[in-house]
Amino acid sequence: MLLSVIIPAYNCEKTIVQAIKSTGVYLNSQIEVIVVNNGSTDKTEVLIKQEAQKNPNIIYAESKKGTSNARNKGIEKASAKWVTFLDADDCLLNFDKALKEMLISAEEDLIICNYMVNESKINLCSMTRKRSNRVSVIKQMLENPTKYMTVWGKFYKTNLIKNENVRFKNELVYSEDSEFLIRYILLCDQIRFTEKYIYHYVLSENSTVRKYNPQLIYEYEKAILQVKRNLNKFPEFEKSFKIFTLMQFNLMMVHNVFMKNKNAISKLKKLCEKNYISKSLEIISLKNIFTPRLLPLVFCKYHLYLCASIIYKLRVIQNNKNTK
CATH class of the missing domain: 3.90.550.10 (Spore Coat Polysaccharide Biosynthesis Protein SpsA; Chain A)
Structure with missing residues (x-):
């Protein structure tokens, strides 16, 4: 076979x-x-x-x-x-x-x-x-x-x-x-x-990741920490892992925090203060401001949470348009 x-x-x-x-x-x-x-x-x-x-x-x-x-x-x-x-x-x-x-x-x-x-x-x-x-x-x-x-x-x-x-x-x-x-x-x-x-x-509104789950951030964190353990013996991937973490952070924002929009900016700020996020944000610099997927992270690093929130809200709207 x-x-x-x-x-x-x-x-x-x-x-x-x-x-x-x-x-x-x-x-x-x-x-x-x-x-x-x-x-x-x-x-x-x-x-x-x-x-x-x-x-x-x-x-x-x-x-x-x-x-x-x-x-x-x-x-x-x-x-x-x-x-x-x-x-x-x-x-x-x-x-x-x-x-x-x-x-x-x-x-x-x-x-x-x-x-x-x-x-x-x-x-x-x-x-x-x-x-x-x-x-x-x-x-x-x-x-x-x-x-x-x-x-x-x-x-x-x-x-x-x-x-x-x-x-x-x-x-x-x-x-x-x-x-x-x-x-x-x-x-x-x-x-x-x-x-x-x-x-x-097939991108669908019924996809698991597109349904609001109050436990989503906790679940993403579990996965991030598991990937970190998998890569512990491979220092050559340290920077790339931090970018991976930030990409997962973006997903948390779009598929959880800004989906419901209640106290969203406060939740965004609180997450940015977590050690694994703050350490990852260290690799972001102002030169990343012209990279769309990194732009909200630039704002997060420099505590411009309102600016970051506007981008995440727009991405939620765009995602809703893209589903069938």
């Missing part, structure tokens, strides 16, 4: 069949699809089992609630050379002869592909400097987590995952993708980027 596609499935009756079919499992006998139902209460289970009856390479499994639990169950059952992850409301693209031949012959430990977000193309291959330099790649990923540090859109060596016991931490609710990916990539000897667009991410 060449490729195991792992799909966590929770209350996704409207999209799960399309997701399964997008893998190419009906066209290629070298693909197995492991669909893990993790507590669905709609018709998801019935639909998966119907597809599994049509094709022996579609495997139905169950896990406890939580995406991490589902992905870990999928890893346990994976039997192919490569593993990739697919969310139930997204699709795989272009599993053609060229991609099949690449997976057969590739000696790298990780293959990173381009992807689409709704109708927008994200070309990781063209935006990545020194693609053959593992340290440089990890730094760029840490500094651009929203683009790079998704678990999907990549192919992982099954043997490496299993032999090194790399699993998703089910105690993490947010950024579990980033944390898993960091631990995996630190084990990689070689990484390959391909120009192929193989993943279609």
Whole structure:
């Protein structure tokens, strides 16, 4: 078997069949699809089992609630050379002869592909400097987590995952993708980027990160501290980790603090005073004022919290417009 596609499935009756079919499992006998139902209460289970009856390479499994639990169950059952992850409301693209031949012959430990977000193309291959330099790649990923540090859109060596016991931490609710990916990539000897667009991410208002969660900041902090522990032995990534922290801070602002807007500036100021944030803000300087993603952080560093809040409010509005 060449490729195991792992799909966590929770209350996704409207999209799960399309997701399964997008893998190419009906066209290629070298693909197995492991669909893990993790507590669905709609018709998801019935639909998966119907597809599994049509094709022996579609495997139905169950896990406890939580995406991490589902992905870990999928890893346990994976039997192919490569593993990739697919969310139930997204699709795989272009599993053609060229991609099949690449997976057969590739000696790298990780293959990173381009992807689409709704109708927008994200070309990781063209935006990545020194693609053959593992340290440089990890730094760029840490500094651009929203683009790079998704678990999907990549192919992982099954043997490496299993032999090194790399699993998703089910105690993490947010950024579990980033944390898993960091631990995996630190084990990689070689990484390959391909120009192929193989993943279609559907940006939706129903996405977990777009729903208000009063615990979101606490959950992000847990993930940040776990990534820090993962990188403790690698001082070469210290600056990049601080940028990663600030990018997560931006997400906290947009997906929590300024979503409800009650006492938002006060919460912003309080977070900036936390040690792990204040230490990260030290790397920001006035020259970053013309970099859009760093601009509010410049304001935060120099205690211009009202200016920062205006930007975060505008980003909340823009995010709401971008969801379908």
